[in-house]
Amino acid sequence: MIKSQVKYIQSLSHKKQRDEDGVFIVEGSKLVDEMLSATNVDLVELYALESWAKNYSHLPVEMIALHELEKISALQTPNQVVGLFKKPVITSAVPLHEQLMIMLDTIQDPGNLGTIIRCADWFGIETIIASKDTVDAFNTKVVQSTMGSIARVKVVYTDLEEFIARNPRLDYYAAALDGAPLAGFTPIEKGVIMIGNESKGLADKLLARATHKITIPRKGKAESLNAAVATAIILSHC
Amino acid sequence: MIKSQVKYIQSLSHKKQRDEDGVFIVEGSKLVDEMLSATNVDLVELYALESWAKNYSHLPVEMIALHELEKISALQTPNQVVGLFKKPVITSAVPLHEQLMIMLDTIQDPGNLGTIIRCADWFGIETIIASKDTVDAFNTKVVQSTMGSIARVKVVYTDLEEFIARNPRLDYYAAALDGAPLAGFTPIEKGVIMIGNESKGLADKLLARATHKITIPRKGKAESLNAAVATAIILSHC
Numbered sequence: 001m002i003k004s005q006v007k008y009i010q011s012l013s014h015k016k017q018r019d020e021d022g023v024f025i026v027e028g029s030k031l032v033d034e035m036l037s038a039t040n041v042d043l044v045e046l047y048a049l050e051s052w053a054k055n056y057s058h059l060p061v062e063m064i065a066l067h068e069l070e071k072i073s074a075l076q077t078p079n080q081v082v083g084l085f086k087k088p089v090i091t092s093a094v095p096l097h098e099q100l101m102i103m104l105d106t107i108q109d110p111g112n113l114g115t116i117i118r119c120a121d122w123f124g125i126e127t128i129i130a131s132k133d134t135v136d137a138f139n140t141k142v143v144q145s146t147m148g149s150i151a152r153v154k155v156v157y158t159d160l161e162e163f164i165a166r167n168p169r170l171d172y173y174a175a176a177l178d179g180a181p182l183a184g185f186t187p188i189e190k191g192v193i194m195i196g197n198e199s200k201g202l203a204d205k206l207l208a209r210a211t212h213k214i215t216i217p218r219k220g221k222a223e224s225l226n227a228a229v230a231t232a233i234i235l236s237h238c
Numbered sequence: 239m240i241k242s243q244v245k246y247i248q249s250l251s252h253k254k255q256r257d258e259d260g261v262f263i264v265e266g267s268k269l270v271d272e273m274l275s276a277t278n279v280d281l282v283e284l285y286a287l288e289s290w291a292k293n294y295s296h297l298p299v300e301m302i303a304l305h306e307l308e309k310i311s312a313l314q315t316p317n318q319v320v321g322l323f324k325k326p327v328i329t330s331a332v333p334l335h336e337q338l339m340i341m342l343d344t345i346q347d348p349g350n351l352g353t354i355i356r357c358a359d360w361f362g363i364e365t366i367i368a369s370k371d372t373v374d375a376f377n378t379k380v381v382q383s384t385m386g387s388i389a390r391v392k393v394v395y396t397d398l399e400e401f402i403a404r405n406p407r408l409d410y411y412a413a414a415l416d417g418a419p420l421a422g423f424t425p426i427e428k429g430v431i432m433i434g435n436e437s438k439g440l441a442d443k444l445l446a447r448a449t450h451k452i453t454i455p456r457k458g459k460a461e462s463l464n465a466a467v468a469t470a471i472i473l474s475h476c
Contacts, residue, residue: 115467122456122462124456219361225470236454
């Protein structure tokens with residue numbers, strides 16, 4: 001690899017660069033395979049160890065040495081291949097107001113967002129509405145923890161108050177500690193499930209716009225649930 | 239801090255050292271506060287920046303400089319204080335065969351185990367039975383992601399086949415991709431919920447001992463769910 005290539009791949013750890021170029025990074029043989037088989041994700045280039053590259057010679061793959069892989073990988077233990085892909089184009093046949101959606105207010109942990117995207121995909125959610133300060137869905141740690149679901153779930157970054165103002169007729173279900181028990185609401189077939197920041201929860205101005213407040217009943221003593229876990233539990237009851 | 243203290247705190251990143259001394263590390267003001275207020279967790283010593291230490295002068299706290307905190311902290315952004323505590327003594331008034339328990343087979347990600355412990359605490363589970371190769375519950379990353387629940391949930395490391403052999407009359411509910419839908423089983427009030435490794439699932443020899451196989455119904459396309467998420471969803475339906 002020439003130095004400028006290494007620098008370019010490294011620069012894609014910044015959202016600004018990813019946005020400008022419309023690309024993102026996928027690491028490891030399993031996840032790269034999954035992206036290669038996704039019809040809506042276009043390959044730009046692969047950088048791989050010889051042991052991997054020799055089986056993919058029909059694709060644009062550059063053979064690299066382990067020390068080069070270590071330089072361009074964001075993983076503690078790099079796994080054979082780093083792929084550069086165009087961001088997926090995700091379309092839905094269902095209009096927004098007929099969908100069950102998730103709204104995320106300031107989710108900051110990449111692992112949480114990745115897990116939420118993966119859960120959304122499991123439960124057939126096609127759209128996530130995220131506040132502009134939520135971690136970027138194409139952050140490498142997020143992508144890795146989606147386990148491939150990044151190709152199937154659309155994450156739209158927008159001002160959440162404006163989204164609500166533009167879509168006033170939807171039902172908004174806020175996950176909160178002082179709501180009514182989850183079981184009383186289900187099944188929820190459409191509308192928006194609102195999930196708040198890991199430590200602060202939902203902003204008051206968003207909570208004020210919720211049409212319903214949902215609580216996951218607690219039997220023990222933990223103060224709260226992890227944001228991704230709360231999302232998953234609510235979706236599993238929808 | 240003298241060099242030997244720094245080395246000792248660092249040595250507690252190893253399970254062997256933690257086990258020998260019966261201690262573990264807790265980081266950050268919120269979590270340390272929670273441990274200080276837990277009646278079953280004894281404090282050994284605190285190492286803290288002056289800004290924090292001055293409010294805790296009634297306790298054994300050693301004032302340290304930021305560069306020292308950075309040396310002994312496992313966090314990317316150290317947070318004011320590192321506490322050394324005796325491992326909690328957790329007892330239950332309920333005999334094992336009357337409890338709802340979680341069994342973990344080779345959970346490797348510290349964040350997953352921490353999240354499972356936190357969920358267990360939310361749903362009132364008092365005991366987790368973990369395979370010997372499951373990540374240690376007193377690993378600092380696990381402790382941090384339990385958000386304090388480490389003081390309330392007992393994690394017992396044992397040979398899982400032997401546990402089942404010793405407790406043959408319990409109901410064993412295996413989380414699997416080819417089981418019967420979750421809704422058909424609930425509520426589950428006692429017995430053991432079996433959760434498998436992040437990538438391989440439950441070992442065949444354990445699956446063979448399950449009395450029931452549970453599946454979380456899928457509506458979308460994700461291949462699987464995160465282990466902590468699957469645990470949380472099942473518990474929320476119990």
